[in-house]
Amino acid sequence: MCPGKMYRQTAKIFTVAALLAGVGGCSLVTLKSPERPLSTRDLNARILTREYSAHFIAAVEKRADRISTGGETDPEILANTLRWKVGATAESVRAATQIAPMMGLLDTWALALQMRVFMGEGGIGGTLFGPHQEAVREVAEVQAQNADALAERIIAPKDFPKYQDFVKTYVRRYPLIDLTFERASIVELWSSETGAEVKLVDSLGTIPEAMTDFADRMKIYGDTLPSQALWKTELALRDSGYSRIDIRRELEQLDDRMDRMTAVAENAPELVHDAVADVRKTLITIIDKVNQSTATMMLAFHDERVDLTADIQAERAKALIALDEQRKALTLDAARISNQLVITAGRELRRLALQVVLLLILFAVVALGLPFAAGYFVGRGRRAPSG
Secondary structure: OOHHHHHHHHHHHHHHHHHHHHHHHHOOOOOOOOOOOOOHHHHHHHHHHHHHHHHHHHHHHHHHHHHHHOOOOOHHHHHHHHHHHHHHHHHHHHHHOOOOHHHHHHHHHHHHHHHHHHHOOOOOOOOOOHHHHHHHHHHHHHHHHHHHHHHHHHOOOOOHHHHHHHHHHHHHHOOOOOOOOOOOOHHHHHHHHHOOOOOHHHHOOOHHHHHHHHHHHHHHHHHHHHHHHHHHHHHHHHHOOOOHHHHHHHHHHHHHHHHHHHHHHHHOHHHHHHHHHHHHHHHHHHHHHHHHHHHHHHHHHHHHHHHHHHHHHHHHHHHHHHHHHHHHHHHHHHHHHHHHHHHHHHHHHHHHHHHHHHHHHHHHHHHHHHHHHHHHHHHHHHHHHHO
């Protein structure tokens, strides 16, 4: 083989090797989009937490309605029953609709444990329901046990102790103080305890998942807000001195007066005027109470709408902050990967250049040494017979 042909083949081999090295180096650069689908754990946490919240609200509402319709006449117990129903329902909905599925699970779990401590013996709410306290305590205990089972079902066994310790710390540090169920933010405590381990951007999921989540949350709010508004209206009327029994009594009096007016109109038409005045007075009283109820209901709707808007804006702000942090982290990762790629490429080029030089030296030795060695051995062979 002539030296030129051998050199061309060697050059082809070097070119193929360089291309392969370049292709391998390109695999070092992987830019990931921040839009990531939810993990199986997060998706299960979101679905099962909201399902648990629906059962939680139904259990509280069922027990509260039994107290209200079971012959209880103590106005304080009836008012506390309404406050419990309103506070537990609103806080359960807020906790279950957290933007981060795991935060929703932890918040819902903590709420159930807080209610158990609050309603338990020696707790602040341990005597608010009189003879119904044991039944209320049983509801709180069952819901706390169900929350424990839900968390154990979703969280991996190796991570469960860490989450359980965190929830217990939160419950111990922030106990419920009254039936309004006002609670500290569990997200802030988690962030301070774990640093930057929680990435809200990873909890948004893809755009279809985020849209589905938004639709689910709107449905949950739509299902619960009307009932909450009615309960708050009834509570406001009760606090103002009007109860459901008072409204019913007024309506019964109206029926009686209508009957009297009919009887008087049949027997003594001249007395109808007085009866009409009585009816008008009763109607005005009832209309005033209805107006008060309507105003209270509208105010409750306004408050709920303001709270909902504030929650959505707060979650949007948190999501934007998390997205900005993830964007910065992604930029830093890209810069680091680029630097690593440059360093790796330089190292590979130096190694490749050294191999090329060595091969060229070897080629030169072979190309120059073979003719010389051949001539040497041929000459030596020719001199040997003449000697």
